[in-house]
Each structure stands twice: as structure tokens, then as C-alpha cells.
Amino acid sequence: MIGFAVIGYGYWGPNLVRNLWSNPEVDLRWVCDARPDRLSGVPGRFPTVRTTVALADVLGDPKVDAVAIATPVSTHFPLAMAALRAGKHVFVEKPIAASSDEAARLVEEARRRNLILAVDHTFIHTGAVRKMHALVNEVLGDVYYYDSVRVNLGLFQKDVSVIWDLAVHDLSIMDYVLPEQPVAVAATGMSHVPGQPANIAYLTLFFDSPLIAHIHVNWLAPVKVRRTLVGGSRKMIVYDDLEPSEKIKVYDKGITLNDDASSDGDRVRQMLVGYRAGDMMAPHIDLTEALDLELREFIECVVNMATPTADGEAGLRVVRILEAATQSLGQRGQVVELSSGMVPA
Template sequence: MIGIAVIGYGYWGPNLVRNIADIPDARLVYVCDLQKDRLAPVQARYPTVAVTDNIDEVLRDPRVDAVAIATPVSSHFKLAMKALMAGRHVFVEKPMAATSEEARRLVDEAHRRGLKLAVDHTFVHTGAVRKMREIVEDGLGDMYYYDSVRVNLGLFQHDVSVVWDLAVHDLSIMDYVLREKPIAVSATGMSHVIGEPENIAYLNLFFESKLIAHVHVNWLAPVKVRRTLIGGSSKMIVYDDLEPSEKIKVYDKGITLNGTGNGDVYQMLVGYRTGDMYAPQLDMTEALGRELRQFVSCIDGDAQPTTDGLAGLRVVRILEAATQSLAQRGRVVELEPARMIA
């Protein structure tokens, strides 16, 4: 039985508590939050769970094997490092840290101590995204593009930009689904409130091949859109997270290019191929529950979580580079070679 403490009971903490309480091989030992008024509902619903506003009390308790951290991004590194140094496994909200240096230090510390470090990239554990990876691995032909849109009206964040709040989802999905990792990023965006971080942004990611990725995130859209397109030479995928049932649609469509390729349009023939569309059956298990069960299983065994510290580091590195590019009006920022953080 793995004893787990949840640190932070604000927006996401209640979801962690609910799912951990339902895992047969886990025991919810503590819920910790600096705002004591948040803890009353925990005591009412889970009377056997201890509550506290002191993380040191949590880490001193030998019943606690792991902690799940759901606090603001600025506190992730400090809390996660403290837990790792206390010999506890760590499950931390996305993004895992505020800088790539902090993320790398967490990865190194977990490795040095033989502890499991998982990052809550929840969408990676959905049936839709797992199916999308399976389809990509089966083959779409030559990969052309990855294009995602994640927009809505609010919720505005004051401590992080829309890139760190929304794009992190799409970047974690892209990291999981695509075999190839980006080598550079360019980002443009704008803040429409003085003194506040960017509320709209466009990211372009470049790869060694001719694959290109684009991510559009926006807190100012009048409608909510959660859509991703992946294009290959033989098949294309549309992933719409707001669809109630057919979230993934696979189109047997593509193009073929024939000709000399010397720039003479009359010698270049473009062939369009149109086939069937199908919507595969998806596993509808709640993603967070699946993710937490995998985390507990990894603590008991030798496997690493799907979204481990290295996956979290790769995403933070892109977010950091995108932030640098935003500050320089879209200048291309090279990324650390994937083999260095794979």
C-alpha cells in the first residue's frame, strides 16, 4: 500500500484527492494546504485523512511514500526538491518547473535517489491521445504538419502567460505522439493588459525533417476550441477534444507530387487521393485516474511513468525557448538536442 500526500487543495487538488482515494493500492494519508479554510471539506468527506498546513509535518511522517503537488508553478521546484530530498516519490502538476534548469535538477535528483518523478501531463493519458499515438506509429506516410488550436474566453492567469497555461497541453501531446522532437521554436504574442503576461500567442516549431508544428493559444476567443490536426502523405488525423464521442477521426487522404521539381509548374504534377474516414473506438477511462494508477504501479515496480521527469523537462525547455522568442518578437530560438534530454 503506497501512502500519498496531496500538497495543494485549490483548483486541481480535489481531483487528485478523489482519484487517489479510489486507487486500491494507494492510501491517501495527508492533504496539505497553506489556506486552512480549504481543508474543512477534506475532513468532512475523508475523515480518516490527516490535514495540515505544514509540509514538514507531511515529510516527517513515515506513512508517506509519495507526494502529489498541485500548487502554483513558481513553487513546484522548491516543493518537489524538498520531497525528493526527503526520499519521497513525486507527482507534480504541469509545467513541472519554472525553468529548464530547475526541471533538470529535479530529474537528476530523482535519478540519483532512485525515486519516481512523474509530471501531470493529463491529456497524454486520455484514450484519444493514446489512440492518436498508435495511429501515428502505424504510419501516416511522410509527416507534414502538426497543427493545434486551444482557445477560450478566460480563465486569465496572473503568474504565467497563456503559453505556460495552455500551450503546455499541446506540447506534451506533441512530445508523446510524434517520434521526432523539435530543434527550434519561434513565438509571437501579445498582452492586452498592462503589466500582465501574454494572453494570446502563436508558436512555430521546427524539426530536422520537413515536419512543422504550429500551436495557437488564446484567452480572448469568443468560443472554446480544442482541436489538433496531424497531416501525413497518406493519412491525416483530426482530434477534437470537445466532441462527445468521435474525438478522433482518421482520413485516408493525401497528396502525391510527381515531376522534375525544378520549379517549372508545368512539369510538376500534384495528385490528390481521397479515401474513407473512420472514427476509432476510444477508451473513455478518466485520464487522471489512469495516470495516478500508473504512478503507483511504477513505485511498486521498475517501470518509469509515461510522462516522467524527462518528458516534463522537454516540454519546459520548449516553453522557456518560446518565452525567449516572445520577448524578441519571434526570433528563432534553438532547442537543446533531443538526445541530450531523451
């Protein structure tokens, strides 16, 4: 049985506690939050779980093997680093840290201490995204584009822009689904609330191959949209997270390119574009709660010392893109090259 503690009991912490409490492989020992009022309801729902406002109580408990961190982004690094130095495995909410330097230091610390570090990229554990990952590898052919829209009339935040709040989801999905990593990013956006970060942004990501990705995020939209299109040479996918059942649709649509045989030798050869329109298929999707699957995978990785799907390296890759996009946003869309190197072994 894995001894667990949850640090942070605000928005996401209760979901972590609920899932860990119901897991028979977990001994949920602590819930920690700096605000005592947030902890007041814990004993009534989870009577064997102790509560504390002191991080030292959690990290000083030798029966705590792992901690889950669900606190503001600015606190991820100091809390995760303290837990790793105390010998605890760490599961931390997205994004893994507020900078790539902090993320890289966490990855290195976990590696040096032989501890499991995972980041809560929840969406990659949904049945829909796992199915999309399989389809990209199996039926799409050459991937041409990844186009995502994530907009709603959302909660304006003072400490992070819409890129760090919403685009992080699409970047984590893209990191998991696409067969290669981007090499550069350009971002444009705007803030409509004086003194606050951008509430609307457009990211374009470039790759070494003829693949392009585009992400649109917005806190100031009249409707809620969660839709992704992935186009390939053989098939195309539409992923709509708001669909109640058919979240993934696979279209046998596209183009075919053929030489123009009528061209004579003195003319530039041209390609004739043909269109293919076949059937649409909506595959069966596993509807198991993603957070439950994600935490079960993390526990299995702790037991077997295996690598999580969203490990520290995945978190680092996403933060590098977030940083570069933020830099590009400040330069009115100038393309920023991405660092490709991982943390040295």
C-alpha cells in the same frame, strides 16, 4: 499499499484526492495546503485523511511513500525538491517547474536517489491522445505537420502567460505523439491587459525533417476550440477534444507526387500533384478518466521502479520549449534554437 499525500488543495488537488481515495492500492494519509480554509471540507468527505498546513508533517511521516503536488508553478521546484530529499516519489502538476534549470535539477535529484519523478501531462493519458499516438506510428506515414488550436474566453493569470498555461498541454501531447523532437521555436503574441503576460500567442516549431508544428493559444476568444490536425503522407488525423464521442477522425486524404513525364530534357523536371480522397474513419476511444489511468500508472511505476510515460525528462523537454518560446516572444518572433541535451547520467 502505497502511502500517499497530496500537497495543494485548490483547483486540481481535489481531483487528485478523489482518485487516490478511491484507489484500493493507496493509503491516502495527508492533504496539505497553506490555506486552512481550503482544508475544512476534507474530513467530511475523506474521514481517515489527516490535514495540515505544515509540509514537515507530510515529509516527516515515514509511511508516506509518494506525494502529489498541485500548487502554483513557482512552488513546484522547492516542494518537489524537498519531497525528493525526504525520500518520497513525486508526481507534480504541469509544468514540472518554472525553468529548465529547476526541471533538470529535479530530474538529477530523482535519478541520484533512485526515486520516481512524474509530471502530470494529463492529456497524454486520454483515450483520444493514446489512439492518436498509435495511429501516427501505424498509419500516417511520414508526418508533415502538427497544427493545434486551443482558445477560449479564459481566466487571465498574473504569474504565467497563455503559453505556460495553455500551450503546455499541446506541447506535452506533441512530445508524446510525434516521432521526433523540435530543434527550434519561434513565437509571437500580445498582451491586451496592461502589466500582465501575453494572453494570445502563436508558436511555430521546426524539426530536422520536413515536419512543422504550429500551436495557437488564446484567452480572449469568443468560442472554445480544442482541435488538432496531424497530416501525414498516407493519412490525416483530426482530434477534437470537445466532440462528445468521435474525438478522433482519420481521413484517407492527401496528395500524390509523380514526375511529369511530358517534360523534355531541356526543361526542369516538375512534379505533378494528384489528390486522394478516401473514407473517413472514427475509431473507438477509451473514455476512462485520464487522471485515474495516470495515477494508476504512477503507482505501478513506484511499485516496480519503472519509468512513467510522462517522466521528469518529458517534463524537462516541455519546459525547454516553453522557455525558448517565451524568449522568442520577447524578441518579436525571432527563432530560438532548442537545447537537445538531456541531463547527464
